Amino acid sequence: MSEAIICKSCQAANPLGSKFCNNCGERLPPATTILCPHCRKPNPSHHLYCDHCGKRMVGEKLPDAPKTEEPKPSREMFSLPARPPGMTTPIGPEHVPEWKKDAEPENAAYSLEEIAPLQKSTGELPAWLVENIDSSGPAFEPPKEITTDYFQELLQAAESHSKPNHAREMAQAQIEADLPDWLQDVVPATGALSEKPDSALFFSSGGQGEEAPQPAATTPPVSAPSARTLPDEWLFDLETDNAEEEGSSIADWGQPKADAEFPDWLLDFAGQAQDSGGKPTAGTDQGEADYSGVFKMSEFGEKVFGGTDLPDWLGEEETTTEPDSVPVSRIFQSPEFAQEVRQTLDSGPPDWFLVEDVPDEEEQGEEATAVAPEGALAEDGVPDWLNELGPAYTSQLSPPVLSPEDEQGIPAWLGDLAAPATAVPQPPALDEEEEALFALPGLDDAEMALPNWLGELTLPALQKTESDQPADEVEEEDESDAVLQESFAAEQEPASSDLEWLNELLAPGPEALTAEPTPLPKAETAVPPPPSFSDDVEPGSDWSAVVAASLDQGAPSPAVPEPVAESPDELFDLFDEGLSLGEAEEAEIPEWLTQLGLPPTDSESRTYESDADAEAQALMTDDLPEWIASLRPDLREASKPSAGLMTAAPLLADDYGEMQDELEGAVLPDWLADAAPAVPGARLDVAEPAASIPEWLQFKKQGESESLFGSDVGDLAAELTDLLQALPPAGDPADELVKAVLPDWLQALKPKELSEEWHAPQPEQPVQQYGALSGIRGVLEIEPVMAIPREAGPVLTPFVVNPDQQQQASLLRQIQASLQEQARTITLTQATVLSPLARTLITLLLFITLLLGLFGPNLQRPPVASASVTKAHAALTAAAGRTVLVAFEYTPAMSAELAPQAALLLQQLRQNGSTILSVSQYAAGLEMAHSSSHEELPSLGFIPGEAIGLRELGGCLRAGLACNELAGKTLSAQTRAQLADVALLIVLTGERTSLVNWIEQVGTPGNLTMVAGVTQALAPVALPYVASGQLTGVVGGLADTAVYAQLSNAPDQTAVRQLNAQHLGQILALLILLGGGMVTLVGQKKVS
């Protein structure tokens, strides 16, 4: 691709970065560029490499930014401070607790365990470390300290030294042994390695499991390693592992390769050793290169401090390591490890790392290198905290002496680490007793289980006879030991003050110690030979003799006999026997050392029986330096701020599992012996365990148990399991947080509203004053429905009233008021006051008038008979001799008007000889008939049902004799005959309905002659029926009655007089009406 920008207008090429065309001035399109991920400068898009920095831009992945690991949720419970705010102690040097001061001595460096104290499980470890753990392996029991089984394993491993797998396993175990505690704890959790690998495993691997270990005679004498010689022996393992892979024998372990690259500072160490009279490392001819072959420290440092390269042997190991082994190289290659080490060193290098006893290392020379595996293994057998303390202290005993040239070659960081050691005074010279102490025989590989610095202290107790050792080897050992002692004595002159604690350790029985080692019988003093790693290895000097010589400045170390072990069991027995000491030697062994695996004897127990506890207490409390005492696990845990949290937090199952792993095989001093009953561990595998050794620390013999801890482990596991089961189930931490007890000062700050006892103040409610709920507060009043508008209606425009409308409204109100006043005047005054008097007057006037008409003269002329009355009279006359049915349909109320008619008609019927058959639909009708006729008349009785009853009666009248029953009553034959003979029907009634029903239901249907005697009011109703012929005649009222009486020549003229009175009454009524009308008219005129 071209780097020019083509102009669209003129097609001219323009250089990159041009905005306008150089030819035509046209704006150029912006060129597409990419930014270099390294230098952040633009480059053409087609470039693969940056023009500015030359690095690849495409496909390059930028280094990830350092990730800040988020703190993982811890299982520690949340705890609030127990002191309220404001009561905290100010932070200052004077306020630092004493324990913290003790735990932080000057120039004391934190170990990795202190840095990562809470990393107890693989889940809290970096992935790079977890993934190297082979979970498929057997159970791992990390502490392999001071156990004879471990040495036995080493011996067994020596049988298969030619097999790379075994070597790698050993190397792996060594690596783990040197790992900090928090890293070691991880391994057993995953079961990467077995705590006590079965011997058969070693022997059978590679098809040589049946092979017996090499005879002790062929085992080269192993000189005691010195932990002060190298920073750490585990690095030797790495080298040996590498050597194995290259086909070298096990004897080449610890022997550096000829072409290996060594860091300068290691070379410097070697140079100093030579300068100080030391000789090259045994087993190699390279002298200085021997140390450099251990590991390439410079590269390691480079790796740790930013480098990326690794030594070849590490790289090769990575490629050749089998999957089941721990890839050590990956550990060092990983940036996490580098960062972790860097952080550790920033806060102070660990104690073990401060050991830079170059002169001593140089003195030991090839012995140290040759026994590097053993030394490493010995360190593995020491408790980790002691393992850390030992080198730190021994570093004080053997400060490195560096030349200015060497100091220049040493990295700065390493120089800082070595600086404090140089200031440590040399250890004081020992007296004869002390020399005798260090001259004890019995030094063998078993002492390798102890740290080097501790091994120095145990040398006298572990010294063995040299009866069985070959002469040449003894000589070589003596020679080398002498050299070491000389160099040690020459270079290390610790001050007496610094070795006071050590002197006190030896103080209990200096007189009991013999200056010369007491030769023991061969059977008793036979010490298990050190692992015969290779026949080619030159026997080294006994490191105990070296230490003794260093203390005695040239005292020859006793020759160490070389025991012969035919089998691991035999080797084990030999080791036990070798640990049998004389009384003098036993007296010199401090109790805490016996707890580390040395079998005490009866005499020892007797010697220390009296003041053993006091001495141990004094040793571990008062006499130990404070910073050492503070580093004890319990004190360190207590001194840590998180210790309280850890104890306060409930232990989970994982924690117990980790505790079990920690306790298994742990060799604890006296101050930890107090915890023995709680954690019954394994017993020391000694012939006769002393009473001073805790039972739980006494090991069983190999034959007694299959594993190191035997069945006790199972018991312990069972106990722990039971304990775990007895524990309440681990609940949700959130729930436990809720249940946490708040301190008082925090409770005091709790708002009252959140307390359960708090109740919101209720507003004062009015007391109900009435009703059934009177006296009760808070009664809701009935809401007046009409008082509260339910919904807001539309806003009405105000009505505007003009003046004219106001005037009209006032006038209307005046009119309305005046009308109401007038109405009241009329109704209340005149009508109510005058009426009773008028009524009374009218009544009296009426009475008088009527009386005058009855008893007064007849003022009227005789009335003229009407046609209806005449026809009625004729009908009665025509019905003479026949049955006349007379219906009395009136009550006593109407009897005054109808009774005269009834009497007059009945009298005529009697006169005509007619049969009168009475009937009535009124209850009182028959009684009216009786009162009118003054005799008992034949009767049909009471006929109920009005029109219905009358219709039935009409049917009977039509049926004649066939009608047997009427109104529910059986008609007699006479009655049926009378009914059949009825010629006239007379209805006397004052009711229209009765008259009409008789006409419609009986008269008209039966076509009977019907005469009606009605009141004068009903006369107008009856006359139309007369006109229609349905009624023959009508006698209506008093006037017709009077006329009918004249027609019938009745003797009683009562009806005439009554009619005269009626007329007078009518006149009076007319006058009253007219008078009343006139008064009303007069009154209205007055009002108007």
Place this chain on the structure above:
Amino acid sequence: MNNELIGLAVGLLLTLFVYSYIWGDNALYRLAVHVLVGVSAAYAAIVVVRQIMLPFYAELQADPNSLELASGLVPFVLGLLLVLKRLPRLAWLGTPTMAFLIGVGAAVALLGALQGTLLPQVTAVSASSPLVGLIVAVLTTFTLLSFTFRATPAPDQPWKRPWWQRIGQGILMITFGALFANVLNTSLVLLIERLSYFFSQITQLLS
């Protein structure tokens, strides 16, 4: 004093009590009215028992096996159910009886009105006085039209009764006047009869 005199005196007092209504509603008037109503109801009940119940019971005892008498139990039961109309929860039992009475009575009344009043009155108009008949027909028509209230008022004029309705209304008023005069005459007759009775009786007593 004989019973007639006592009866006369009581009758006179009760009559005066009723006439005391001249001075308005008073206790004497109410007493007289209540006595009248009570006596009339009691008399009617006695009459029903004597005229209806006792004869039916006598016949039932005389011939208990008579089917005709047994059929009489139906109205008796219906009568008893009609009494239950006074009980709200059992009033529905008297409803059939009421329906029976009203239905039959209406049917009989309607048939009687047609056969006994409407047709005879229509056909009774004689040819000898057609004018009278025409006047009667016209007045009857106007009277019936006066009960029709259907009208369409003018938009800007108040509603006025139609003339034919006014004619019918006039006819009704004349009829009501005549009836009122007859009622007045009846009242005068009653008063005259009572005065005549009392004077005759008192005269007889005094004589």
